[in-house]
Amino acid sequence: MRVPFLDLKAQYLSIKEDVDSALQQVLDRTAFAGGPFVKQFEEEFARFCGCEHAIGVSSGTAALWLAMLGLGIGPGDEVITVPNTFIATVEAISFCGATPVFVDAEQETLTMNPHLLEAVITPRTKAIIPVHLFGQMADMDPIMEIARKHGLYVIEDASQAHGAEYRGKKAGSIGDVGCFSFYPGKNLGAYGEAGAVVTNNPELAQKVRMLRDHGQPRKYHHDLIGWNARMDGFQGAVLSVKLKHLERWNEARRNVARFYEEALGKIAGITLPHEAEYARHVYHIYAIRTNKRDDLISFLAKKEIFCGIHYPIPVHLTKAYQFLGYQKGSFPVTEACAEEFVSLPIYAELTPQQLEYVVKSIAEFFNSGKN
Numbered sequence: 014m015r016v017p018f019l020d021l022k023a024q025y026l027s028i029k030e031d032v033d034s035a036l037q038q039v040l041d042r043t044a045f046a047g048g049p050f051v052k053q054f055e056e057e058f059a060r061f062c063g064c065e066h067a068i069g070v071s072s073g074t075a076a077l078w079l080a081m082l083g084l085g086i087g088p089g090d091e092v093i094t095v096p097n098t099f100i101a102t103v104e105a106i107s108f109c110g111a112t113p114v115f116v117d118a119e120q121e122t123l124t125m126n127p128h129l130l131e132a133v134i135t136p137r138t139k140a141i142i143p144v145h146l147f148g149q150m151a152d153m154d155p156i157m158e159i160a161r162k163h164g165l166y167v168i169e170d171a172s173q174a175h176g177a178e179y180r181g182k183k184a185g186s187i188g189d190v191g192c193f194s195f196y197p198g199k200n201l202g203a204y205g206e207a208g209a210v211v212t213n214n215p216e217l218a219q220k221v222r223m224l225r226d227h228g229q230p231r232k233y234h235h236d237l238i239g240w241n242a243r244m245d246g247f248q249g250a251v252l253s254v255k256l257k258h259l260e261r262w263n264e265a266r267r268n269v270a271r272f273y274e275e276a277l278g279k280i281a282g283i284t285l286p287h288e289a290e291y292a293r294h295v296y297h298i299y300a301i302r303t304n305k306r307d308d309l310i311s312f313l314a315k316k317e318i319f320c321g322i323h324y325p326i327p328v329h330l331t332k333a334y335q336f337l338g339y340q341k342g343s344f345p346v347t348e349a350c351a352e353e354f355v356s357l358p359i360y361a362e363l364t365p366q367q368l369e370y371v372v373k374s375i376a377e378f379f380n381s382g383k384n
């Protein structure tokens with residue numbers, strides 16, 4: 014039996030009629046760049062997140078970059094984030110001209126450890142970017158408290174956390190601004206590249222709206238130096254269709270997680286993900302930990318079960334960020350994860366047979382004595 018890591022085709026087939034008709038409408042109206050389909054999705058997504066404003070942009074990376082530009086972050090500023098994230102979080106800081114500063118993750122949730130924040134705040138610190146890793150939100154209450162105390166902005170990187178909650182509040186709605194990616198494999202994925210910025214701050218919303226479209230509030234009236242980071246019409250239309258299914262898909266991911274937990278919880282040698290008491294985890298990634306990671310991945314691949322690693326190299330140890338001067342040993346929690354993580358397949362379209370096969374195969378690996 015084959016178990017792909019991700020099955021976008023199966024998902025598409027389950028909503029084909031609606032997607033095809035939405036794409037046809039974009040063609041019929043030739044609403045390709047921005048336009049009515051993007052606007053409609055923005056309204057729906059703002060409501061979904063419990064925010065006043067949503068601005069559709071061209072990617073999650075652009076969302077982070079424009080959000081920071083909109084807050085006035087630039088050269089000479091420092092922005093604190095975590096090294097266990099996709100590199101885009103950090104690239105966006107660099108592309109503003111600011112300097113990334115890292116703090117390690119907390120042991121259980123693997124999100125930003127709030128206890129480490131105050132030690133790295135300097136007079137140049139402007140903002141904190143907690144990353145809601147794998148579908149679970151960072152511990153926002155203490156992060157917000159420290160940010161308020163020091164007059165810092167909080168930018169939520171919610172690219173992996175569409176619909177996740179912290180004490181009943183949706184991802185993206187707690188900080189000054191929330192940034193989402195709709196890369197195809199995300200919990201809410203476009204059929205191409207797309208992202209969004211959400212906020213309750215009307216000035217920031219207006220500024221990001223201008224920045225994504227050459228700094229113009231009206232065509233050819235350029236008040237700011239902006240960029241072209243618009244969302245395209247096809248993505249807006251597809252995202253509106255898919256948003257209606259997001260809650261159901263997130264519930265299905267949670268059910269897969271519960272199944273894995275029951276079946277794998279008894280196996281010695283595996284650490285399972287932890288859902289914090291404050292969280293509604295939406296399991297973008299289901300990463301287990303084992304010190305036999307590479308052997309497990311090849312064992313499963315031979316059985317046509319495909320896993321991922323998120324992420325094999327922490328950002329502070331990448332070649333690109335060597336210049337910041339961090340070393341191996343700088344962030345022990347993050348570094349241990351990078352060596353032990355294995356991401357199992359998790360999506361709504363997994364069949365009970367596939368799930369049984371995955372857990373049986375993992376049990377076989379740990380019981381066979383081969384490892």
Ligand SMILES: *Cc1c(COP(=O)(O)O)cnc(C)c1O
Nearest residue numbers: 072073074099101102172194196
């Ligand atoms: C996917 C992702 C991004 C970047 O999104 P793109 O749409 O690929 O540009 C940023 N941050 C995190 C945590 C992500 O997972």
